[in-house]
Amino acid sequence: MSEALDLARQALLDAPGLSENALSQVMDKLLSRRVDAADIYFQYSRLESWVLDDGIIKEGNHSIEQGAGLRAISGDKTGFAYTDDLILPQLLNAADAARAIAHAGKNDRHGIAPRSDLPQLYAPINPLDTLSENDKLDLMRKLDTEARAQDPRVQQVTVSLVAAHDTVLVINDEGKMSGDVRPLVRMNVSVIVEQNGRREQGSSGGGARRALDFFLEQDRALGYAREAVRQALVNLEAIAAPAGMLPVVLGPGWPGVLLHEAVGHGLEGDFNRKGTSAFSGRMGELVASPLCTVVDDGTLPDRRGSLSIDDEGTQTQHTVLIENGILKGYMQDKMNARLMGMPETGNGRRESYAHLPMPRMTNTYMLPGESDPQEIISSVDKGLYAVNFGGGQVDITSGKFVFSANEAYLIENGRITAPVKGATLIGNGPEAMTKISMVGNDLELDSGVGTCGKEGQSVPVGVGQPTLKIDEMTIGGTAT
Amino acid sequence: MSSTDANQLQQLVSELLDEAKRQGASSAEAGVHAQQGLDVTVRLGETETIEHTNDHGLGVTVYFGQRKGSANTTDLSPQAVKETVAAACRIAKYTSEDPAAGLADPELMAKNIPDLDLNHPWDIDALQAADIARECEDAARAHDPRINNSEGASLHTQNTLFVYGNSHGFVGGYPTTRHNLSCAVLAGEGDQMQRDYWYTSSRLPERLESAQQVGIKAAERTVARLGSRKIKTTECPVLFNADLAPGLLRSMIGAIRGQALYRKASFLLDQLGESIFPDWVQIDEDPHKLQGIASAPFDNEGVATTPRKLIDAGVLQGYVLDSYSARKLGMQTTGNAGGVRNARISSTGESFEDLLKRLDTGLLVTEMMGHGSNQVTGDYSRGAAGFWVENGEIVHPVEEITVAGNLKEMYQGLLAVGSDNQIPGSIDTGSWLIERMTVAGD
Numbered sequence: 001m002s003e004a005l006d007l008a009r010q011a012l013l014d015a016p017g018l019s020e021n022a023l024s025q026v027m028d029k030l031l032s033r034r035v036d037a038a039d040i041y042f043q044y045s046r047l048e049s050w051v052l053d054d055g056i057i058k059e060g061n062h063s064i065e066q067g068a069g070l071r072a073i074s075g076d077k078t079g080f081a082y083t084d085d086l087i088l089p090q091l092l093n094a095a096d097a098a099r100a101i102a103h104a105g106k107n108d109r110h111g112i113a114p115r116s117d118l119p120q121l122y123a124p125i126n127p128l129d130t131l132s133e134n135d136k137l138d139l140m141r142k143l144d145t146e147a148r149a150q151d152p153r154v155q156q157v158t159v160s161l162v163a164a165h166d167t168v169l170v171i172n173d174e175g176k177m178s179g180d181v182r183p184l185v186r187m188n189v190s191v192i193v194e195q196n197g198r199r200e201q202g203s204s205g206g207g208a209r210r211a212l213d214f215f216l217e218q219d220r221a222l223g224y225a226r227e228a229v230r231q232a233l234v235n236l237e238a239i240a241a242p243a244g245m246l247p248v249v250l251g252p253g254w255p256g257v258l259l260h261e262a263v264g265h266g267l268e269g270d271f272n273r274k275g276t277s278a279f280s281g282r283m284g285e286l287v288a289s290p291l292c293t294v295v296d297d298g299t300l301p302d303r304r305g306s307l308s309i310d311d312e313g314t315q316t317q318h319t320v321l322i323e324n325g326i327l328k329g330y331m332q333d334k335m336n337a338r339l340m341g342m343p344e345t346g347n348g349r350r351e352s353y354a355h356l357p358m359p360r361m362t363n364t365y366m367l368p369g370e371s372d373p374q375e376i377i378s379s380v381d382k383g384l385y386a387v388n389f390g391g392g393q394v395d396i397t398s399g400k401f402v403f404s405a406n407e408a409y410l411i412e413n414g415r416i417t418a419p420v421k422g423a424t425l426i427g428n429g430p431e432a433m434t435k436i437s438m439v440g441n442d443l444e445l446d447s448g449v450g451t452c453g454k455e456g457q458s459v460p461v462g463v464g465q466p467t468l469k470i471d472e473m474t475i476g477g478t479a480t
Numbered sequence: 481m482s483s484t485d486a487n488q489l490q491q492l493v494s495e496l497l498d499e500a501k502r503q504g505a506s507s508a509e510a511g512v513h514a515q516q517g518l519d520v521t522v523r524l525g526e527t528e529t530i531e532h533t534n535d536h537g538l539g540v541t542v543y544f545g546q547r548k549g550s551a552n553t554t555d556l557s558p559q560a561v562k563e564t565v566a567a568a569c570r571i572a573k574y575t576s577e578d579p580a581a582g583l584a585d586p587e588l589m590a591k592n593i594p595d596l597d598l599n600h601p602w603d604i605d606a607l608q609a610a611d612i613a614r615e616c617e618d619a620a621r622a623h624d625p626r627i628n629n630s631e632g633a634s635l636h637t638q639n640t641l642f643v644y645g646n647s648h649g650f651v652g653g654y655p656t657t658r659h660n661l662s663c664a665v666l667a668g669e670g671d672q673m674q675r676d677y678w679y680t681s682s683r684l685p686e687r688l689e690s691a692q693q694v695g696i697k698a699a700e701r702t703v704a705r706l707g708s709r710k711i712k713t714t715e716c717p718v719l720f721n722a723d724l725a726p727g728l729l730r731s732m733i734g735a736i737r738g739q740a741l742y743r744k745a746s747f748l749l750d751q752l753g754e755s756i757f758p759d760w761v762q763i764d765e766d767p768h769k770l771q772g773i774a775s776a777p778f779d780n781e782g783v784a785t786t787p788r789k790l791i792d793a794g795v796l797q798g799y800v801l802d803s804y805s806a807r808k809l810g811m812q813t814t815g816n817a818g819g820v821r822n823a824r825i826s827s828t829g830e831s832f833e834d835l836l837k838r839l840d841t842g843l844l845v846t847e848m849m850g851h852g853s854n855q856v857t858g859d860y861s862r863g864a865a866g867f868w869v870e871n872g873e874i875v876h877p878v879e880e881i882t883v884a885g886n887l888k889e890m891y892q893g894l895l896a897v898g899s900d901n902q903i904p905g906s907i908d909t910g911s912w913l914i915e916r917m918t919v920a921g922d
Contacts, residue, residue: 053743056576062567064553064560081532084554097532100606133574156743192745192856199744201856241861243884243920244713274523275629276666276675354535391851393863397666397675398708400880402850402863424852424861424882426920476852476861476882478918480713 002116004124004308008169008179009114012042016086020112023171025088027112029095030072031173034105037073037334038098038173041311042086043353045166048128052140052159069353070094073335074102076273082354110175118315121301121308122209124181126165130211136161139221146225147191153236154229155199156192161185163212170313178313183209184304184460186448189224193232202232206447207460208302231388231407234419241408241423241477247380248425248473249411251387252373253444256463259294260364260452261392261401262429263287267321267329268347268359268454269336271396278399278429282327288433290325291369298346298362304448305363305462309346312357316346321364325434333359351457361452365464369439373467376438378414384475385409385416386425399429424476432470440467486641489514489653492556493645496540499565501647505542505572507583509646509781512538512556517638520609522617524630527610533638542568546577583781584803584813586648590778590785597770598656602637602685609635612661612691619695620665624703629666631675633695636660637685650782658773659685663698669706676701676847681903683771701846704867708879710921711868717842718883718917719835721866722900724848726907729763731853731860731887732756733820736796738805740855747858747888748796755794757891760828763791767821774906780818788814790823824908825897832900835911837872843919844869845883858887864919878921885917 013023023040030038044066051059067084068091079101081094131139140159147157166182188205204227208214215221250258263279271277279287288294298316300306307316312334320328332340333348336359349360377385385408392403406422445464452461489512500508517533539552542565549571551564604612617633636659643653662679678697680689689697720728732748740746748756757763767785769775779785781803789797801809802817830838849863861884867874898910 056578057574058548058576058578058581060549060571060575062549062551062564062571064551064555064564064567066554077527078529080529081534083534084536094532101527101530137574156745158743192743194744199749199856201745201854243882243918245922274631276631278673354533356529356531393849393851395675395847395849397673398705398865398879400849400863400865402852402882404850404852404861421857421859422852422854422861423884424850424863426849426863426880426882428880474710474880474882474920474922476863476884476918476920478861478884478886480715480918 002118002120004120004181005114005116005179007124007181008167011044011167012169018086018088022088023112026091026095027171028109029092030070030099031107031109033099033102035072035074035099035102035107039071039312040171041069041353042169043067045164046128047162047164049160049162050136050140052144055144057137057140065352067353070098071356072099072102076339077101078356080356107173112171112175112177114177118178118309121299121306122183125183125211127163127183127185127211128165130213136212139215143189143221143225146222147189147229150226150229151193151233153193153195153233154191155194158190160188168311170311172313176313178309180309185210185212185214187215187221187224189228191228191232193236195236198236200232200235202228202230202235204228204231205449207304208448209304209306210302234407238419238421240479241420242384242475243477243480245472245474247383248470249376249380249383249385250468252440252442252467253464254446255386255389256365256446256465257389257392257403259366259465260361260463261394261403262427262432263294263322264361264364265394266396266399266429267331269330269332269340270359272330273336273340277396279327285327286325287327287430288322288325289436291439292322292325292433292436293367294322295320295367296331296347296361296364300363303363303462304450304460307362310348311350312348314344314346314348316362319345331359331361333357349459351459355457358454360454360459361461363445363462365445366466368441368443368466371438371440373440373442376440376467376469377411377416379438379469380411381413383411385411394429400426401429402426420477425473426476427473432473435471436468437471438469442466486643486653489641489643490651492538492561493643493651495561496538496565497645497647499561500540500542503565503569504544505569506545507543507647508540509583510538510540511642511644513640513642515638515640517636518606518609519634519636520606520613521632521634522610522613523632525614525618528632530606538564540565540568542572543582544572546579546581547572547575548578548581549575580804580807583646583648584783588783588813589648589650590652590782593652593777594768596768596772596775596777598654598683598775600657600684601639602659604637616661616663616691616695619692620663620699623696623699624667626667626669626703626706627665627699628668631664633663644782646782652778652782657683659688661688661691661694663695665698665702667702667706672706674702674705674708676705681773681905683773705865705877708865708877710880711878711919712922713920715916715918717839718914719839719842719844720912721844721846722898722902722909722911724845725909725912726905727848728912729823729825729907729909732891733800733823734855736799738799738801738809741799742805742808745856747856751796752799754796756796757791757794757894759794760826761791761794761894762789762826764789764824765820765822766824769822772822773904774821776821779815783813783815783817785815785821822906827899827910828896830896830898832898832911835896835898835913836869838896839869839913840872841870843878844874860885860887860890881919881921883917883919890914890917
């Protein structure tokens with residue numbers, strides 16, 4: 001018995017007054033041509049956000065999105081339409097538009113069969129209601145006070161708090177009906193510090209598929225305030241970053257954005273089916289140093305990138321992408337798995353009912369190795385130690401990827417010395433991965449801040465890695 | 481716009497404002513939109529996806545004195561109007577008194593709303609759209625034998641209708657259209673595989689570049705990248721291709737926005753009246769450009785937009801302000817709630833070929849990667865690909881490099897802006913030649 005499924009049926013079928021019979025009519029319409037697959041995705045999302053700036057609670061917003069996306073697939077062709085009006089005539093219209101992709105013919109019909117056998121990785125709660133408004137705002141004010149108390153050079157503090165309650169229901173052409181209730185909370189602190197006319201910024205945050213008390217445990221959110229100030233103060237002392245090829249040591253946790261860009265996107269099923277990825281056709285080959293084992297795991301409890309089921313109703317899993325350097329697996333949605341004759345991996349995700357699903361990452365990370373992190377740093381004569389990053393990007397075809405450090409230091413004679421200004425690092429995915437020569441024993445996952453963009457769609461993801469050393473990478477500083 | 485028309489949306493806006501008043505708000509503003517579109521992708525000659533888009537939304541911001549709350553929803557039902565206003569009012573119970581909060585001043589509201597000729601719907605069905613996309617992709621694939629794969633060509637068309645109103649009695653709205661055609665193909669040679677794309681975008685279907693042209697341009701750009709290699713780390717002049725130059729101007733606009741200035745999160749703090757660019761540079765904003773991609777008769781607060789100079793003789797003439805940031809800075813809004821609309825930078829008149837000659841020996845950048853631009857410090861470091869140029873001639877394609885500098889110095893070091901504008905977008909510029917940057921490679 002699945003509480004999430006029951007809640008999803010209540011919110012998305014009972015509330016708008018859609019009967020099982022109505023649902024069958026819509027599915028019949030979708031399947032009235034020769035399609036290989038079809039689904040209906042219902043969604044109801046509530047999101048609340050607050051912003052503290054200049055020491056006051058400046059903004060608050062409450063948002064509701066609801067609708068249904070209908071998809072019909074024939075071979076590798078997809079027809080898609082959606083409606084934000086959950087009434088039968090609109091759903092039938094959308095079904096009519098979506099099925100037009102397919103030729104005349106017919107399909108087997110199946111009765112609707114709720115799937116209540118799937119495990120839940122997070123409580124099906126509405127996180128918006130898990131703290132009183134006053135408690136939410138008090139927490140934000142505390143972070144403002146905490147950040148300002150760290151150092152008199154703090155000039156500006158912005159604190160944001162977002163809570164989302166996302167309820168989805170998927171019915172596919174086999175009649176299988178799955179539901180999920182997805183809480184997601186996120187806080188962030190960003191600060192600006194000033195010293196002798198020089199200004200720098202720092203920011204820190206975290207989140208999870210949890211109630212808002214996540215931020216109160218172990219003074220977690222206060223830690224974001226301290227961390228944001230620490231980063232900004234480090235940057236006040238930063239000198240120009242080097243330009244050119246040097247050994248790079250990446251710290252544990254969030255620098256795992258490396259894996260997301262260097263290998264993650266290139267191992268998504270759609271690009272490999274189409275042969276457009278630098279990793280296309282390389283299954284079973286050595287694509288990384290034998291020290292590297294990289295996985296995508298949507299099953300980590302409460303994690304930002306985790307999902308009990310993906311947006312096609314497939315249970316998520318622990319998928320080995322690279323094992324000891326050998327390419328072992330791709331991340332798949334249903335369509336690409338079917339077309340490639342490979343197993344589904346529960347990576348079919350979409351930004352909302354108004355977007356088409358495609359293979360996407362969940363939590364992507366590298367398993368720990370043997371090296372002591374200190375030993376890794378000591379092994380470098382002259383190089384860069386980078387511990388915090390902004391975003392990244394990849395050209396999956398050429399394999400070139402970038403990610404931008406916003407906290408980094410020089411390593412000189414095996415010791416961490418001066419902080420350097422933010423710089424973009426660029427490399428070639430398969431090549432950079434083979435240059436990983438040391439992997440630490442200190443695996444960390446990020447604090448729950450990642451958002452991945454692909455073809456204009458954003459989804460929450462996680463990354464992680466132990467400390468690791470890349471023998472050489474191009475560092476985009478200005479000091480030559 | 482079958483299910484919703486302009487009258488319905490206006491009606492919704494006035495209901496939202498009335499409801500806000502009923503629930504006790506001292507002032508309010510509301511916006512409603514409806515958007516319909518068609519998106520068709522053809523890949524390797526076959527229709528790959530047909531997407532029908534159909535979006536609605538309403539949003540309301542209420543003020544109780546100096547406290548503010550906002551809410552929005554995709555549901556346009558009468559019930560949703562009440563609930564959304566209630567949600568915004570509930571939020572406003574908890575936000576702080578903010579002296580700068582509130583609607584823009586009533587006397588600034590747009591009084592007449594010029595027709596900027598932004599609405600040119602394309603009466604096209606999925607099959608016709610697929611034919612155009614196919615013609616585009618076919619042209620790309622046929623252009624060179626080294627084109628060996630494709631991400632496809634897509635045609636996208638959308639009609640949007642929106643209405644904004646506030647409790648000053650302002651209400652305004654208008655329909656707009658936008659059409660895009662894009663194509664991305666792959667080319668292979670040896671063990672190297674490259675991808676590139678081209679696109680065209682307009683308010684008018686007949687103003688799009690032809691499907692053939694878009695396809696051929698995508699193919700040419702892709703094939704030109706074959707044989708790319710790194711170069712040695714160096715300092716040299718850099719020419720940013722016209723399709724990338726708008727990004728450099730956007731960084732400037734971002735740094736003179738009120739939100740960045742009052743938070744002191746800008747590398748262009750206190751630069752009003754100061755020289756940011758060489759003295760030949762003029763940058764104009766024309767929100768009333770007919771058929772312009774970013775044109776608007778009034779801004780997101782109902783304030784009349786006006787054409788103006790942002791930069792004159794290299795000197796910053798004004799900030800980019802909405803009413804909130806203007807109050808924070810003790811200034812007047814510039815009608816830029818929602819951003820700058822149609823910026824245009826003066827050209828020094830050189831063609832692209834002339835610019836290559838003037839570059840002489842250095843880097844031509846045709847692709848940028850990542851987001852390494854720091855608005856607080858102006859520090860700039862981004863991934864790039866392009867071509868190495870010697871004596872004004874392209875020598876070979878380049879990849880896996882970065883270009884780095886500081887935006888303030890890059891603006892001062894702007895040597896030329898070409899007359900080679902390629903894509904009529906919200907920022908109109910030719911290629912930028914910058915005196916010196918650090919290029920990191922091997």
